Amino acid sequence: MLFPTIEFAVFFAVVFPITWLLNPYNTCKKLFLVAASYYFYAFWRPEFTLLLFASSLANYLVALLLGRLGDGRIRFAVLCLAVAANLGLLGYFKYYNFFAATLVNAIDSIGFRAEIGFIEVALPIAISFLTFHALSYIIDVYRREIKPSKSFLDILLYISFFPHLIAGPIVRAAKFLSQTATPRNPAEIRLGQSVFLILGGLFKKVIIANYLSTEFVDAIFHDPSNHSSLDLILGMYAYAMQIYCDFSAYTDIAIGIANLLGYEFPQNFNYPYRAVSVQDFWRRWHISLSSWLRDYLYLPLGGNRYGEFSTYKNIMITMVLGGLWHGASWNFLIWGALHGTALVGERIFGLTGSASAKPHSPIRTAFGWLLTLQFVCVTWVFFRASSIDASLDYFWTIFSGASWSTTVTPFVIVIFALGALSHIIPPRWFEMAQQRYDAASLPAKVLVPFAAIFLIAVAAPDGIAPFIYFQF
Amino acid sequence: MTNVDPQGSTKNGSGHPLRDAAVVIYATLFLLVLAIPQSLTNWLRDMRTTELQELALHPAEGLQSVSERAGLATAYRRSRNLFIALSGQQDSLTGSPDQ
Numbered sequence: 001m002l003f004p005t006i007e008f009a010v011f012f013a014v015v016f017p018i019t020w021l022l023n024p025y026n027t028c029k030k031l032f033l034v035a036a037s038y039y040f041y042a043f044w045r046p047e048f049t050l051l052l053f054a055s056s057l058a059n060y061l062v063a064l065l066l067g068r069l070g071d072g073r074i075r076f077a078v079l080c081l082a083v084a085a086n087l088g089l090l091g092y093f094k095y096y097n098f099f100a101a102t103l104v105n106a107i108d109s110i111g112f113r114a115e116i117g118f119i120e121v122a123l124p125i126a127i128s129f130l131t132f133h134a135l136s137y138i139i140d141v142y143r144r145e146i147k148p149s150k151s152f153l154d155i156l157l158y159i160s161f162f163p164h165l166i167a168g169p170i171v172r173a174a175k176f177l178s179q180t181a182t183p184r185n186p187a188e189i190r191l192g193q194s195v196f197l198i199l200g201g202l203f204k205k206v207i208i209a210n211y212l213s214t215e216f217v218d219a220i221f222h223d224p225s226n227h228s229s230l231d232l233i234l235g236m237y238a239y240a241m242q243i244y245c246d247f248s249a250y251t252d253i254a255i256g257i258a259n260l261l262g263y264e265f266p267q268n269f270n271y272p273y274r275a276v277s278v279q280d281f282w283r284r285w286h287i288s289l290s291s292w293l294r295d296y297l298y299l300p301l302g303g304n305r306y307g308e309f310s311t312y313k314n315i316m317i318t319m320v321l322g323g324l325w326h327g328a329s330w331n332f333l334i335w336g337a338l339h340g341t342a343l344v345g346e347r348i349f350g351l352t353g354s355a356s357a358k359p360h361s362p363i364r365t366a367f368g369w370l371l372t373l374q375f376v377c378v379t380w381v382f383f384r385a386s387s388i389d390a391s392l393d394y395f396w397t398i399f400s401g402a403s404w405s406t407t408v409t410p411f412v413i414v415i416f417a418l419g420a421l422s423h424i425i426p427p428r429w430f431e432m433a434q435q436r437y438d439a440a441s442l443p444a445k446v447l448v449p450f451a452a453i454f455l456i457a458v459a460a461p462d463g464i465a466p467f468i469y470f471q472f
Numbered sequence: 473m474t475n476v477d478p479q480g481s482t483k484n485g486s487g488h489p490l491r492d493a494a495v496v497i498y499a500t501l502f503l504l505v506l507a508i509p510q511s512l513t514n515w516l517r518d519m520r521t522t523e524l525q526e527l528a529l530h531p532a533e534g535l536q537s538v539s540e541r542a543g544l545a546t547a548y549r550r551s552r553n554l555f556i557a558l559s560g561q562q563d564s565l566t567g568s569p570d571q
Binding site for chain 2: 006007009012013016017020186187188189190191194195260409411442445446449450453454455457458459461
């Protein structure tokens with residue numbers, strides 16, 4: 001079930017009142033939200049709800065065990081087994097065929113022949129996100145940052161809650177479980193913010209991301225060698241806009257919907273293409289994933305505590321695995337490694353300053369922004385292309401400079417410019433608009449979303465493509 | 473629209489945020505069904521047939537007929553046609569009311 005569909009509108013129109021009617025009866029409400037979330041997930045493939053349930057149950061029991069055990073080797077061994085089981089599940093569904101193929105090719109290249117079976121099984125949607133939610137919970141319990149939840153219902157809801165289930169944001173267990181303990185306060189609803197997040201998300205996904213994809217980007221990446229150098233350069237920037245509008249749209253809508261139900265999610269994007277360094281970029285892009293990787297991978301590896309070389313190694317491991325998290329392919333691995341290399345380079349040359357730190361001159365900041373933006377857009381090619389060969393083909397065609405004509409239409413330029421507004425409009429304008437909305441009369445509050453959705457429907461393409469991050 | 477820190481925003485100005493949220497959600501959906509009535513009826517027809525959908529189809533068709541008679545659905549079709557003409561896009565979303 002996609003957010004920008006009539007199915008979801010009907011689903012939410014039923015879930016919203018029942019959730020608030022049951023709010024005084026917290027257990028009943030959570031039971032209902034779990035049922036609704038499982039229905040939401042089952043809309044795609046019902047059989048994988050069993051996997052969702054089994055993962056929740058296993059992690060609930062492991063956390064209880066970790067809570068009872070005293071510090072020592074046994075407790076650590078239980079954690080390692082639980083982490084391995086969670087990653088094993090992810091590995092089986094997502095990475096088995098990739099590693100099997102890599103092994104077969106490696107053995108083949110040294111002159112031997114290997115017979116390794118491949119599995120034919122659909123990848124459960126959102127498995128990466130639900131695995132990271134589960135890991136966040138058991139690791140926090142192991143670190144004694146939170147107590148294990150005695151309520152299985154709370155864990156079921158934490159892992160399956162439909163707004164964040166499919167593509168995040170990754171909500172930490174401590175933050176979410178503190179919100180399930182008591183009924184939610186309706187006064188916590190930030191209507192203006194939720195409405196603007198949902199409308200902005202619909203606009204970015206339905207209009208910007210979909211049109212950039214169907215009108216330009218897909219054709220360019222499908223057959224780069226049949227396009228001009230200029231088209232490929234523009235395609236790179238168009239894809240950068242598409243993926244931002246696609247993914248941030250999903251999490252914006254998720255945050256807005258969760259807030260309408262009384263739950264608070266963390267911010268996931270903060271003007272990422274305004275970043276003035278690659279480190280700054282990762283503080284602004286998919287913040288819930290980058291902070292997850294920092295807290296559960298980079299810091300446990302040692303972070304920056306054991307000298308420069310160890311820090312570089314830890315950055316590379318984190319970024320390569322972070323890249324691989326997005327999908328089982330060499331392209332994602334290379335994408336992660338390139339970002340890791342850039343982060344290491346920035347540390348070596350002391351170029352890690354963010355815009356808010358303000359230690360640099362405006363010229364240096366502007367140069368940092370320009371360089372970072374080019375780097376991020378160039379590396380998106382590895383993220384989007386179907387293979388390494390396709391990526392190299394893409395760059396080869398750009399540098400061959402065969403032709404400088406373009407297939408970009410004025411319509412695509414207008415769509416791109418509208419997408420760019422999301423980074424040009426100052427944040428305070430959004431805040432002012434939300435405040436005005438909140439202070440407006442009730443009829444005006446209705447007319448704003450009606451008019452916005454009406455206009456989006458007028459300009460919508462035929463059919464809505466799935467969100468890019470669904471595959472992760 | 474985006475890049476908003478959920479913790480950094482002010483709360484609802486009204487003293488009845490839940491009531492306001494409910495009115496906004498249902499009134500918006502109702503107005504959309506009136507303004508683009510074929511979206512609901514087409515969706516109900518396209519879905520797998522269940523008794524509930526059959527049941528919902530009749531009031532949806534009634535609403536569509538009211539909307540058509542009152543001329544409310546015309547605004548969407550005209551706007552859509554204008555967008556198609558300006559953007560040069562292909563269209564399969566507009567058409568006759570009973571599409």
